Ligand SMILES: Nc1nc2c(ncn2[C@@H]2O[C@H](COP(=O)(O)OP(=O)(O)OP(=O)(O)O)[C@@H](O)[C@H]2O)c(=O)[nH]1
């Protein structure tokens with residue numbers, strides 16, 4: 001797949017010339033790693049220090065779709081003010097791009113399951129009428145029991161068809177995710 005990094009945006013976003021998809025999720029959940037897995041190359045920076053990605057990173061996939069790597073939320077050491085700034089950025093992003101946004105991908109750690117902020121993000125998607133898919137990440141680290149518990153929690157909220165199991169480490173779920181992105 002052809003992937004071009006367009007830059008990091010904070011205030012003014014690129015012109016809405018292509019439909020877009022966004023990766024959202026808590027800090028360290030594996031957003032950048034998953035993007036690299038899809039690209040089959042190292043296009044996004046994988047953080048050693050969680051909570052480092054602060055802006056919206058725009059990528060152009062196959063000259064037809066924007067993929068946005070959003071900053072992570074909920075990293076414990078990120079101060080309150082930072083969380084407020086994150087909320088403000090994301091609120092503004094959803095409001096501004098809602099007509100352009102095809103699908104939002106909410107990345108949730110397969111081992112720990114959805115956090116309170118993940119639930120809040122789902123509320124936003126519903127509020128703005130944005131179709132979303134839940135992507136479980138790092139399935140290689142979750143036991144069968146942990147995975148079953150995470151799936152049980154999520155199925156109460158989203159339909160079965162809207163959950164994808166992935167591992168950037170093992171390349172799991174690449175085909176399914178690409179199919180959903182380019183649908
Ligand atoms: N075992 C395992 N580790 C993973 C996987 N995906 C990501 N990681 C690790 O998790 C850490 C965070 O990965 P990132 O891709 O930087 O996460 P992120 O969501 O982009 O983080 P922020 O940009 O800080 O919000 C890194 O140490 C990765 O190597 C996976 O599928 N399996």
Ligand SMILES: [Mg+2]
Pocket residue numbers: 031032033045046047053069
């Ligand atoms: Mg990242």
